[in-house]
Amino acid sequence: MPNVEAPVVGKDALGRPVKDLSVVPWWGVERKEIEWYPKINYDICAGCGICFVTCGRRVFDWDSEEGKPVVARPYNCMVGCNTCAMICPCDAIEFPPKEYIKKWVAKGxxxxxxxxxxxxxxxxxxxxxxxxxxxxxxxxxxxx
Incomplete structure (x- = not known):
């Protein structure tokens, strides 16, 4: 697989470098072809920030006025990862169904x-x- 270097596009609120991982293909498929990223249900989000501070790919930014996470870089999300949804204490984060990713696994x-x-x-x-x-x-x- 070709090694694509993702450019640093800034820093997040915690001072960590943010790379644009949307330029890195997933198993040879352009990342933006795969709609795998978190969606937040703000009606039940408590604003605890667990998703924001634990996502190693800097998918989220923090809206300090609303006190809630924002999906700022959806295509930075690792295809198949749903850790933020698994650890969300309010079940406020959703991903596509498992069958969606299995189709991409087969296709690729x-x-x-x-x-x-x-x-x-x-x-x-x-x-x-x-x-x-x-x-x-x-x-x-x-x-x-």
Whole structure:
């Protein structure tokens, strides 16, 4: 996979550098083609800030007047990550359904690419070539 250097576009409210990760493809797919990012339900958001301070990809900014997080850099969100939603004490953060990301995994042949990377550091694969190259849209290979 090509290594794309993301430019620093500033600092967040905590003084951490903010990179524009939207320029970094996800498994060969342009990041902005994949609508995977958090959406906040402000009717139930308590404004605790956990999402803002824990997101390592600087997806959120902080609106100090409203006392709430703002999804400022949606395409900085790591495709498949939903940590902020998992730790939100109010369940105020939503992501697309699991099936959405599975379609992108299949379309990008991500499983095969990941196995190729991991196989370089793994002693022996416990999976057959058929299992490695299968996609979620196919029936699993028959054992026997």
């Amino acid at each position: 042949r991500v499983t095969k690419k990941a196995f190729e990377i991991v196989s370089q550091i793994t002693k022996k694969s416990n999976m057959s070539e058929e299992e490695i190259t299968a996609t979620p849209d196919q029936d699993p290979p028959k054992k026997g």
